[in-house]
Amino acid sequence: MPGLLLGLSALSTATSVVHERRDVTSTNWVKASRVSPSEQHVVRIGLTQTSMEEAHELLMDVSDPSSPNYARFYSADEVAAKFAPSAETVREVQNWLAEGGIAANRVAQTENRGWLVFRASSQEIESLFNTTYHQYHNLATGQKTIACEQYHVSESIQKHIDYVHPGINLGASTATITGIKQKRSRRSLPRQAAPAEGTQGLNVTGCDRAITPDCIRALYKIPIARAPAHPNNSLGIFEQGDVYAQEDLDLFFKTYAKNIPPGTHPIPAMINGAKAPISQESAGPESNLDFELAYPIVYPQTTTLYQTDDVNWAANSSAGLFNTFLDAIDGSYCKYCSNGQCGNDPFLDPIYPDHSPDGYDGQLMCGVFKPTNVISVSYGKQENDLPVNYQRRQCQEYLKLGLQGVSILFASGDAGVAGPFGNSCLGNGTVFSPAFPNSCPYVTNVGATTVLPGHSVTDPEGTPNDYGLFSTYSSGGGFSNIYPIPDYQADAVATYFKDHNPPYPYYEGGDNLGKNGGLYNRLGRGYPDVAANGENIAVYRWGTAGLSAGTSASTPIFAAIINRIIDERLAVGKGPxxxxxxxxxxxxxxxxxxxxxxxxxxxTDGFSTASGWDPVTGLGTPNYPKMLDLWLGLP
Known part of the structure; x- marks a missing residue:
């Protein structure tokens, strides 16, 4: 056996190429001893999907207003079939494994067809992948894993393999911290102030002090919604680890939106044991804020609450983000491999059944809920928090949802160019930190604006960093280190650089992070795309009136406006x-x-707003009548 393995290793070196390499390891991860040669491991090889090279063009074909196929969306089954791994991919990888000493009777293909799985010793897999594996220990989370720094596969089958586990993935570098003031896992940070005088019954003349539903309607020229609402156009809102209280919603409606009856509540879409609503004294700031902002815009349309996960995982600081939600609304996501991930990540994502006290003791929910036409998400992390492949796979899922006619909007974050706490800067602590999933080119990012002190709803808004109640809060924005500038954005970004060039050195491409003192990636996808008010928002929580702030507020506002527009399109026989x-x-x-x-x-001062698109407020805030006319004029 040793002689055979040495021969295979030499063959691998001569004919193989590096498939993945980890160039940077977080200081939280400590590399320990090499794994024992006889130690057994479950090896999983993720198989590439078909047609992914066409995916961007397919999405643009149904999303570009100049396309003859605009709004001719695909069904979920059509999307799943389009991108499933091919029979050729399965055959070629199985043949390669057999040549490497992993006999066919040792290899199983998972039910979802996305993985080839086998058990092997460290010695076998080191030879197969021409690499070495070490034990790693995370000083922050206590997690232990094995990983390599790079691995090889045959050049002839590289195109058929997305990802190998165990591979270079170490998991998140730090614990995910949740909470209103703690933003490593960003709920995009709604901030609850002490009870504010004059927040009840304000008219639009006081909108520089408190933003009520009347202020929002005045700012963006939103009329009262048409009745009856279309029955198939509920506004989707994502929540995790934060739950609303019905009593607070009722108080808000009674004070600021008297046309909404008490007891009005979201349609529950509870994922993996999630529960809502919750008692008033335990209510979370994010959920209350989202529904108190969305309902006055969309009512009598409904909202749908996508609440994840059970109480143990929802508050677990090491859990991943969005995978269980995406599983629940798209069964194909549970079953395919893409960009290094097949199914959920055992190191990053919740594991079900959860036998813990109060845990969800059922199987992971897969494809049980139909996605709504619009989904608002006020949570996120930073690109640097999670493996690139983990992020790319989710980004492709947002693309697939777009192919199905779903609009996904994300809050851009609340710490400007810095990331959570303002101390998440990269490199030597000066390089700007882009957010995830904001950097994905297939979602719509929403930044924040404010009515400036002493100004009215008829005056131009500004940004919240220099004004208002929360002096440390600024609208998230910047440029991705993972994704290049998408074609639909290229002209806008080029104009920004030409006419409003930022006063900082830059680098070109994420692989050159910080090179020559650069602070941002000049070639990266820019965000946010749009903005809406996110400062001095009138809210109720714990039975008390107060103020809140954050791009958490901006996102449900913009999402609700898109949902209103879709309702008008449906009324004239058009679609999402x-x-x-x-x-x-x-x-x-x-x-x-x-x-x-x-x-x-x-x-730094970060980026500046400018005429046209900018990486602070994107293209700007909504003008409902103009937006409605535009979309009513499209197919």
Whole structure:
């Protein structure tokens, strides 16, 4: 056996190529001893999907307003079939394994067809992948794992393999911290102030002090919603580890939205043992905020609450983010491999059945809920928090949801260019930290604006960093280190650099992070795409009136407006609008341009707003009548 393994290793070196390499290891991970040669491991090889090279063009074909196929979306079954691993992929990888000493009778293909799985010793897999495995220990989380720094596969089958486990993935570098003031796992940070005088019954003349539903309607020219609402157009809102209280919603409706009856509540879509509502004294700031903002815009339309996970995982600081939600709304996501991930990650994601006290003792929910036409998400992390492949797989799922006509909107974050706590800067602590999933080119990012002190709803808004109740809060924005500038955004970003060039050195490409003193990636996808008010928001929590702030507020506002527009389209026999970015970047005049403000961080003033698109407020805030006219005029 040793002689055979040495021969295979030599063959691998001569004919193979590096498939994945980890160039940087977080200081929290300590490399320990090499794994024992005889230790047994479960090896999983993720198989590539078919047609992914076409995916971007397919999405643009149904999202670009100039396309003859605009809004001709695909069914979920059509999308799943389009991208499933091919029979050729399975055959070629199985043959390669057999040549490497892993006999066919040792290899199983998972039910979802995405993985080839086998058991092997460390010696066998080190030879197969021409690498060495070591034990790693995370000083922050206590997690232990095995991993390599790079591994090889045959050049002839590289195109058929997305990812190998165990591989280079170490898991998250730090614990995920949840909580209103703690933002490593960003619920995009709604901030609850002490009870504010004058928050009840304010009219639009006081909107620089408290933003009520009347202020929002006045800012963005939103009329009362048409009745009856379309029955198949509920606004989806994602929540995790934060639950609303019905009593608070009722108090808010009674005070600020008297047309909404007490007891009005979201349609429950409880994922993996999640429960809602909760007692008033335990209510979370994010859920209350989202529904108190969305309902006055969409009512009598409904909202749908996608609440994840059971109480143990929802508050677990080491759990991943969004995978169980995506599993629940798209069964194919549970079953395929993409960019290094097949199914859920055992080191990052919740594991079900959960036999812990109060745990969800059932199987992972897979494809049990139909996604709504619009989904608002006010949570996130930073690109640097999770493996690139983990993020790429989720990004592809947002693309697939766009193909099905679903609009996904994410909050851009609340720490400007810095990331959570303002201390998540990269490199030597000065390089800007882009957010996840905001950097994915197939979601719509929403930044924040504010009514400036002493100004009215008819005046141009600014950004919240220099004004208002929360002096440390600024709208998240910047440029990805993972994704290049998408084609629909290229002209807008080029114009920004040409006419409003930031006063900082830059690097080109995520692989060159910090090179030559650069603070941001000049070639990265820019965000946010749009903005809406996110400062001095009137809320009820724990039975008390107060103020809140954050791009958490901006996102449900913009999402609710898109949902309203879809309702009007449905009323005239048209359908949902899907991925909205290509339409907006071709028609920026339907938004209110914001030219006042910055988003500081990492010891700098961050980026500046400017005429046209900018990485603080994107293309600007909604103008409902103009947006409605635009989309009613499209197929």
């Amino acid at each position: 609008v899907g991925f909205i970015n290509p339409v907006l970047y071709k028609n920026p005049s339907v938004l209110n341009d914001i030219t006042n403000g910055i988003n500081p961080g990492c010891g």
